[in-house]
Amino acid sequence: MGLSFTLLGSGSSGNTSLVSDGASNILVDAGLSGRETARRLRECGVEPGQLSAIVISHEHGDHCRGVGPLVKNLDIPVFMTEGAFAASNIKLDPRNNLCKISAGEPFEVNGITITGFSVPHDASDPLGFVIEKDGVKIGIALDLGFLSNLVLERLKGCDALVLESNHDVRMLKVGPYPWALKQRVMSRRGHLSNDSVASFLANDFDGKARHVVLAHLSKNNNLPELALLCAQRGLDSRQDSAGLHTRLELAGPDQISKTYRY
Ligand SMILES: [Zn+2]
Ligand SMILES: [Zn+2]
Structure with missing residues (x-):
């Protein structure tokens, strides 16, 4: 087996994914509580204690609140940028x-790059990740x-993409957030909208991934059906849509996703 991944949870209440090659287990973000992460891992x-590493994207609580409790009694390396840690x-x-760790500099955990x-x-030196093996x-x-462009x-x-589809712009605009927060979410340092994901899938996606998992959906400003519909429209608008083998999937905050194996 090359790699598998499972989203233990995704949304503003906490983001955590488990990536594994069958021997080593890597947690990507630890935004659920330590106790809940342990429960979902089990x-x-x-x-x-079987985690080989925890890799953190940025310092916002929904991505790192579980780190301290999780590693309290365990000897697990935590990988993050200096800016995010500070x-x-x-x-x-x-x-x-x-x-x-630094952007653009690959590192290895037991043969997983x-x-x-x-x-x-709007965080301190935030990262996305590409994880590779075999x-x-x-x-x-x-x-x-x-x-x-980067x-x-x-x-x-990529064989699989986990991509934020945070909000529906119309729902966000008429929704309950204060205007300053709405502006922050919509800004170029905020969060990706369903429309942005649709445009990516229509115009920029290379068509290689077997699964595109829509994640980090806003509870207040999105609906799973809407995110899915919007992304599907993007895929369907492609000239090569008939030949695509890409499946769209959803990840939510409360349940563990299926395990995707490659
Ligand atoms: Zn954030
Ligand atoms: Zn977040």
């Missing part, structure tokens, strides 16, 4: 390694205001 057959309030046990890439988001490539891009380049050739 449901996937993985004890927290901006976070993560307390690490001195026995645990903080491994500083991970490369962070910069994403436009020719299998998984791209994860959550929390980004728009798909920059991000589009990094997401090429």
